[in-house]
Structure formats: C-alpha cells, structure tokens
Amino acid sequence: xxxxxxxxxxxxxxxxxxxxxxxxxxxxxxxxxxxxxxxxxxxxxxxxxxxxxxxxxxxxxxxxxxxxxxxxxxxxxxxxxxxxxxxxxxxxxxxxxxxxxxxxxxxxxxxxxxxxxxxxxxxxxxxxxxxxxxxxxxxxxxxxxxxxxxxxxxxxxxxxxxxxxxxxxxxxxxxxxxxxxxxxxxxxxxxxxxxxxxxxxxxxxxxxxxxxxxxxxxxxxxxxxxxxxxxxxxxxxxxxxxxxxxxxxxxxx
Numbered sequence: 001x002x003x004x005x006x007x008x009x010x011x012x013x014x015x016x017x018x019x020x021x022x023x024x025x026x027x028x029x030x031x032x033x034x035x036x037x038x039x040x041x042x043x044x045x046x047x048x049x050x051x052x053x054x055x056x057x058x059x060x061x062x063x064x065x066x067x068x069x070x071x072x073x074x075x076x077x078x079x080x081x082x083x084x085x086x087x088x089x090x091x092x093x094x095x096x097x098x099x100x101x102x103x104x105x106x107x108x109x110x111x112x113x114x115x116x117x118x119x120x121x122x123x124x125x126x127x128x129x130x131x132x133x134x135x136x137x138x139x140x141x142x143x144x145x146x147x148x149x150x151x152x153x154x155x156x157x158x159x160x161x162x163x164x165x166x167x168x169x170x171x172x173x174x175x176x177x178x179x180x181x182x183x184x185x186x187x188x189x190x191x192x193x194x195x196x197x198x199x200x201x202x203x204x205x206x207x208x209x210x211x212x213x214x215x216x217x218x219x220x221x222x223x224x225x226x227x228x229x230x231x232x233x234x235x236x237x238x239x240x241x242x243x244x245x246x247x248x249x250x251x252x253x
Contacts, residue, residue: 003249005188006145007169009162010076012083013097013124014039014132015062015204016110017072018162023244026191026237031131031138032167034076038097039132040110042119052127057134061114061121063165063204068113068212070163070204087113088211097124113212139234140193141166142186146175147231154221160209163218164201164231170249176226178233185252190241192252198230205231 008021014036024032040061041047047059063069068089075084084094085106093109095102103124114121133139143166152159161169168188170178181195205218219229 001172003170003172005168005243005245005247005249006171007161008243008245009165009167009169010035011165012037012074012076013085014057014060015069015165016040017074017083017085018165018209019074019076021245023242026140026188026193026241026243028237028240029138030237031133032140034078035140035167036131036133038124038126040107040121041123041125043122044119045122047123047125049123049125052125054127054130054132054136057132060132061110061119062202063207064202065118066113066115067204067207067214068115069110070207070209071212072113085109089113098126133234134199135196135234137196137236139196139236140168141199141232142178142193142195142235143169143232144173144175144178145169145171146173147178150175150225151218151221151231154225155216155218157216159216159218162209163205163207163216164199165204166232168243173249179226179230181233181251185238186235187248187250187252189243189247190239191237191243192239192241193235194238196234196236198228199232199234201229201231 012034045059073086086092143164148161186193206214222229
C-alpha cells in the first residue's frame with residue numbers, strides 16, 4: 001500500500017493534553033498551529049515572563065515526572081481562543097490560556113494530577129511567535145506507525161501511538177526507515193519538511209494515555225531493538241501546504 005498520513009495531532013499545552021485533527025496548514029519555518037503554544041512552568045523555573053523566549057523542557061512540568069498528565073485530552077475552539085481539557089479523574093475545564101484568571105484556574109485544576117513529590121506547577125506561560133517544542137527550532141515531530149508496532153510486538157501488547165506525542169503519524173513505511181531520512185525531505189500532502197534529527201525518548205512514553213499510569217517499558221524495548229531509546233524524527237517545514245489525513249507521503253531525498 002502507498003505510504004500515507006494516518007493521523008495528525010497537536011498538543012496546545014506542552015505535556016498537558018492532545019487533540020486529533022483531520023486537516024492542518026503547515027507553514028514554512030513555523031511549528032504546527034497551536035502545538036506546544038503554551039507550557040506549564042514549575043515552581044523553580046527560570047522562565048522570564050517579562051522577556052519570554054524558548055526554554056528547554058527542564059523548565060516545565062512534564063509527563064516524565066507526572067505520568068498522570070498523559071491521560072489529558074483537549075478540544076480547541078480557535079475562533080474563541082479557548083480550549084477544553086479532560087482527564088478521567090477530573091471534571092472538564094474550559095479556559096482561555098492567555099487570560100490570567102483562567103490560567104490560575106488551570107493551575108489549580110492540574111495540581112491534583114501533578115506528582116506531589118516533584119516540582120509543582122506554578123504558571124501557564126507562552127512565548128509569542130514560537131512553540132515550546134523540545135527543540136530550539138520550530139519542529140514538527142514525525143512518527144512511523146510500523147516503528148511503533150515493533151515496540152508493541154516486543155512488549156507483547158498493543159500500545160497507543162499517542163504515547164510518543166507526535167504531530168504526524170505515517171503509515172505503510174518500513175519500521176524505523178525514518179532513521180535513514182536525516183537530512184532528506186519529506187512530502188506530506190502539499191507540504192514539504194526537512195528531517196533534522198532522531199527523537200530521544202524519556203519516561204513519558206511509559207505512561208498509558210488512558211490511565212496515566214506507567215505500565216510499559218518502552219525505553220527498554222527501544223534499546224533492545226535499536227540499541228538506543230529513539231522513536232520518530234524532528235522535522236522543519238520547508239514548503240507551505242495543506243496536510244490532511246490520508247494524504248500520500250513521499251521521501252524526496
């Protein structure tokens with residue numbers, strides 16, 4: 001079968017929920033719209049609210065330290081600049097993340113599912129014009145579904161591809177073929193992306209997207225398969241274009 005785009009995901013608040021999309025416009029030199037647009041600074045974060053700039057993931061609350069966050073889902077209402085967050089242990093919450101009162105309400109909402117033995121959430125922050133990706137450049141993450149299946153087979157159980165928190169999930173490519181794409185271009189629908197680097201994984205992927213409990217040694221499985229805890233690749237958009245689920249995917253070299 002022809003390689004194609006199986007799923008599109010965005011994560012408006014870094015490590016705090018995901019939303020499935022059928023269509024998105026990818027813009028040259030930009031991250032996916034509303035992906036990692038906000039992040040949750042912890043109580044010892046050095047994030048400068050007066051002069052916001054990209055910061056490494058260690059400045060923010062992450063699933064790796066608070067696995068229950070993995071079970072959050074979101075729905076975005078872009079025209080009204082609002083998002084609704086859901087979690088199996090909490091009542092749904094709808095906020096405007098840029099509204100100061102709403103941001104404080106969100107911090108209180110997420111507190112019970114933030115690991116009490118770790119740094120607590122303190123502020124919902126944003127850096128205008130960029131995204132709080134795990135790279136210092138505006139990346140889009142690409143996951144190969146067959147690579148994911150190899151991990152599931154190694155662990156002897158079915159896992160959700162959403163554990164990897166990718167943006168674009170590609171179907172019908174050989175498992176781990178993406179590791180050979182570094183420096184090459186990928187055409188997805190009408191957009192083109194340059195593949196920059198492999199994604200090194202952390203304990204966040206060990207948590208279930210349903211329960212938020214750590215229940216699978218994904219890192220151990222990757223090390224057994226590859227000798228490295230890597231899954232997926234980071235890319236940058238080099239040609240603006242519409243992208244839809246079902247669109248063909250082609251490695252351009």
